Amino acid sequence: MALAVILFTAALAVIATERVDRTKVALIGACLVLLTQTIEQDAAIEAIDWNTLGLLAGMMLMVKVTEPTGVYTWLAIRAGQLSRGRPLAIVVSLATTTAVLSAFLDNLTTVLLMVPITFLLADALDIDPLPLIIIEILVSNIGGTATLIGDPPNILIAGATDLTFVEFIVNLAPIAALAFVIVTAGLYLVYRRQLRVAPEARKRVMELDPARSIEDLDELKRTVPILIGTILLFFAHQALHIEPATVAMTGATVMLLVSRQAIEKSLAGIEWPTLFFFVGLFVMVGALEETGAIDEVAEGIASVTAGDRSAELLGIAWTAAIGSGIVDNIPFTAAMIPVVEQLQGANGGDDAYWWALALGACFGGNATLVAAAANVAAAGMAARAGRPIGFIAFLKIGLPVTLVSMLLATGYITVRYL
Amino acid sequence: MSPRALSDPLLRDAHVLRASDPVGEAVRHLLHSGLPALPVAGEDGRFCGIFGEREFMEALFPGYLKQLKYAGFVPRSLEDALQKRSSCRAEPVRTYMNTEHIDVAPDFSDAQLAEIFLHHRVLIVPVVEDGRVDGVITRSDFFRALADRFIASG
Numbered sequence: 005m006a007l008a009v010i011l012f013t014a015a016l017a018v019i020a021t022e023r024v025d026r027t028k029v030a031l032i033g034a035c036l037v038l039l040t041q042t043i044e045q046d047a048a049i050e051a052i053d054w055n056t057l058g059l060l061a062g063m064m065l066m067v068k069v070t071e072p073t074g075v076y077t078w079l080a081i082r083a084g085q086l087s088r089g090r091p092l093a094i095v096v097s098l099a100t101t102t103a104v105l106s107a108f109l110d111n112l113t114t115v116l117l118m119v120p121i122t123f124l125l126a127d128a129l130d131i132d133p134l135p136l137i138i139i140e141i142l143v144s145n146i147g148g149t150a151t152l153i154g155d156p157p158n159i160l161i162a163g164a165t166d167l168t169f170v171e172f173i174v175n176l177a178p179i180a181a182l183a184f185v186i187v188t189a190g191l192y193l194v195y196r197r198q199l200r201v202a203p204e205a206r207k208r209v210m211e212l213d214p215a216r217s218i219e220d221l222d223e224l225k226r227t228v229p230i231l232i233g234t235i236l237l238f239f240a241h242q243a244l245h246i247e248p249a250t251v252a253m254t255g256a257t258v259m260l261l262v263s264r265q266a267i268e269k270s271l272a273g274i275e276w277p278t279l280f281f282f283v284g285l286f287v288m289v290g291a292l293e294e295t296g297a298i299d300e301v302a303e304g305i306a307s308v309t310a311g312d313r314s315a316e317l318l319g320i321a322w323t324a325a326i327g328s329g330i331v332d333n334i335p336f337t338a339a340m341i342p343v344v345e346q347l348q349g350a351n352g353g354d355d356a357y358w359w360a361l362a363l364g365a366c367f368g369g370n371a372t373l374v375a376a377a378a379n380v381a382a383a384g385m386a387a388r389a390g391r392p393i394g395f396i397a398f399l400k401i402g403l404p405v406t407l408v409s410m411l412l413a414t415g416y417i418t419v420r421y422l
Numbered sequence: 423m424s425p426r427a428l429s430d431p432l433l434r435d436a437h438v439l440r441a442s443d444p445v446g447e448a449v450r451h452l453l454h455s456g457l458p459a460l461p462v463a464g465e466d467g468r469f470c471g472i473f474g475e476r477e478f479m480e481a482l483f484p485g486y487l488k489q490l491k492y493a494g495f496v497p498r499s500l501e502d503a504l505q506k507r508s509s510c511r512a513e514p515v516r517t518y519m520n521t522e523h524i525d526v527a528p529d530f531s532d533a534q535l536a537e538i539f540l541h542h543r544v545l546i547v548p549v550v551e552d553g554r555v556d557g558v559i560t561r562s563d564f565f566r567a568l569a570d571r572f573i574a575s576g
Contacts, residue, residue: 074492081495123486124496127506133486217495389485 030284051290056163062252068273089206103147157365324364329371446511468553471519
């Protein structure tokens with residue numbers, strides 16, 4: 005058991021340093037627990053959650069196939085133009101677009117789509133792009149909290165439980181929406197001086213021609229309705245007795261069928277490093293479970309809280325937020341899931357435990373620049389565009405945002421579940 | 423027949439930029455040379471990168487332009503952008519040079535050059551011996567030599 009714990013902790017520490025690619029770290033960790041026979045290969049294969057991988061792969065494929073149509077660029081430009089160059093309206097429209105896209109696509113994809121257009125809009129408006137980029141990163145993590153498919157921690161939780169798409173929305177969307185409104189308003193107040201736009205610059209945003217951002221209208225007509233249909237199907241997956249992964253993979257398969265793009269190109273768009281990262285993590289967490297380390301952590305938590313439900317729910321939420329902020333919310337959630345499974349099992353299968361974990365892990369993704377994949381990716385794009393976002397500069401905004409979000413989540417958990 | 427019957431006469435002398443040279447000076451050398459790119463050497467005189475047309479445009483245009491997959495919806499001239507980015511002329515070449523360069527040793531062959539121009543988007547291939555640049559071969563010279571041979575053999 006000690007070896008599994010040491011390897012997992014070491015992997016988390018190395019991932020947190022960002023010195024070595026996280027996928028390499030997870031795969032090395034998985035190889036080591038297998039080579040040292042901390043976990044047998046059969047058990048390792050069983051530990052891999054194919055529902056999570058299928059859901060991720062299906063959604064990645066659909067985004068990859070629809071992206072070249074230009075539909076997301078169109079959305080981002082329209083969002084910018086709706087504001088007519090007024091600072092508050094720019095913040096609201098870009099933040100809303102980012103949050104809604106993040107709820108139904110993954111956060112990483114959303115920021116990758118939004119960041120270049122935001123730079124372009126800021127350039128046209130002659131304002132500093134970084135406040136807008138930081139707002140987009142933060143609201144993408146908040147928006148992603150709202151649905152089963154919005155954020156990797158939620159996808160992981162869905163893979164481990166029978167919770168449905170609608171249950172995720174019913175339980176998480178209200179608090180995500182509240183956090184979104186309060187955080188966006190707060191960020192606007194913080195940045196409003198940097199977002200002043202000269203009247204002549206406002207006109208420049210309106211010169212952009214969103215219609216010309218649609219690169220392939222025929223492909224858009226073929227593929228985007230399938231994406232929308234798939235999202236709608238998620239709402240009915242429980243009634244139809246279909247797992248979320250099946251919904252996503254069916255949507256992706258139909259899209260590949262009707263798309264005119266080469267299948268090799270579409271399949272190459274799957275973020276294989278992310279999928280292999282998950283595989284490595286599942287094997288490492290499987291080793292923690294096999295060796296009884298998870299039982300010990302769960303028993304330890306239960307003894308500290310003395311089985312007090314309030315203490316456990318809030319403890320899970322805040323531990324997940326702090327852990328996700330320091331490490332990365334994906335491995336942290338992966339390790340917490342079996343612990344939470346035991347705690348909630350001891351409480352008669354109380355689902356509130358899962359919502360506490362989801363809120364902590366997703367909101368915690370805003371604490372630092374390394375806390376969520378979307379943050380890292382957006383910072384990388386900003387650096388390549390010549391405007392790097394410093395770790396401390398992000399922390400100064402991300403940490404208060406996380407604190408506010410978590411205080412709201414604490415109130416929500418208290419009112420709704422305690 | 424020599425393994426580089428085609429490319430041997432194509433080897434050109436080229437001014438080697440220093441990584442610390444300002445972009446403005448590098449662009450003047452680039453224009454003066456008539457080549458699409460020039461090799462760059464570090465302070466130790468060893469070859470360390472390439473600065474050419476693409477790198478110059480990267481220095482000049484706003485960084486996000488490269489990240490846009492398509493810009494047909496931007497009905498603007500580049501005047502504003504050029505004004506905003508004019509400060510790049512004082513920045514060192516090392517900030518923008520391409521360090522993922524492809525170079526060949528003096529014993530390169532025609533086939534090796536053809537493979538490089540087929541698989542990589544490079545405009546010149548420096549010939550490097552012991553870290554020093556002996557000369558460069560441009561893609562357009564290589565194409566012209568190939569095309570001349572092709573026409574002549576028909």
